[in-house]
Amino acid sequence: DGGITQSPKYLFRKEGQNVTLSCEQNLNHDAMYWYRQDPGQGLRLIYYSQIVNDFQKGDIAEGYSVSREKKESFPLTVTSAQKNPTAFYLCATHHTRGQGSGFNHQPQHFGDGTRLSIL
Amino acid sequence: QKEVEQNSGPLSVPEGAIASLNCTYSDRGSQSFFWYRQYSGKSPELIMFIYSNGDKEDGRFTAQLNKASQYVSLLIRDSQPSDSATYLCASSDNYGQNFVFGPGTRLSVLP
Numbered sequence: 001d002g003g004i005t006q007s008p009k010y011l012f013r014k015e016g017q018n019v020t021l022s023c024e025q026n027l028n029h030d031a032m033y034w035y036r037q038d039p040g041q042g043l044r045l046i047y048y049s050q051i052v053n054d055f056q057k058g059d060i061a062e063g064y065s066v067s068r069e070k071k072e073s074f075p076l077t078v079t080s081a082q083k084n085p086t087a088f089y090l091c092a093t094h095h096t097r098g099q100g101s102g103f104n105h106q107p108q109h110f111g112d113g114t115r116l117s118i119l
Numbered sequence: 120q121k122e123v124e125q126n127s128g129p130l131s132v133p134e135g136a137i138a139s140l141n142c143t144y145s146d147r148g149s150q151s152f153f154w155y156r157q158y159s160g161k162s163p164e165l166i167m168f169i170y171s172n173g174d175k176e177d178g179r180f181t182a183q184l185n186k187a188s189q190y191v192s193l194l195i196r197d198s199q200p201s202d203s204a205t206y207l208c209a210s211s212d213n214y215g216q217n218f219v220f221g222p223g224t225r226l227s228v229l230p
Contacts, residue, residue, distance in 0.1 A: 107168055113161070
């Protein structure tokens with residue numbers, strides 16, 4: 001079954017602890033993204049990666065880290081430096097290859113999300 | 120700063136009415152536009168995308184794009200209570216880069 005799998009669905013973090021959120025995809029998409037969503041708010045970009053072994057900071061990267069060692073996986077670590085980690089975390093993928101003309105009108109596709117709370 | 124703006128709502132419409140959701144964007148380089156529906160506690164799901172000026176219809180949904188006015192809209196005909204959700208507007212450039220999401224409009228369809 002093709003798709004994006006985020007795990008766990010719910011995660012609790014103790015003070016001073018690092019936690020890692022998993023995102024795995026079998027859509028063969030090159031680009032992957034991490035967003036944070038606070039209650040009643042829009043999506044804020046944390047990190048993104050367009051190819052393996054390369055990633056860029058988004059608007060709110062402080063307190064987070066990522067890796068992209070293989071195309072299918074883009075884990076997000078919420079470090080102890082992130083003082084307010086409680087939020088809904090969404091992983092998205094995007095098919096970056098052009099369509100004949102080189103244009104790309106592909107949307108981003110989202111996983112089901114991970115809800116992180118502080119204990 | 121590339122921005123996509125939406126009224127946060129809530130937009131309330133009676134069941135069976137047409138719901139009109141609007142979105143404006145600041146970057147003239149934006150070429151593709153996407154509407155996502157997000158139910159409370161769930162992840163966004165794609166409803167429609169549009170990249171040519173004019174209207175695009177899919178069932179009860181119609182997306183409208185006016186690049187000269189930098190304006191995108193989503194019309195939902197015969198609104199149902201199950202359409203109650205937050206609708207996110209997003210844009211990207213011609214090469215699928217520079218994705219920008221709006222803050223979303225909360226729609227409430229009243230039975």
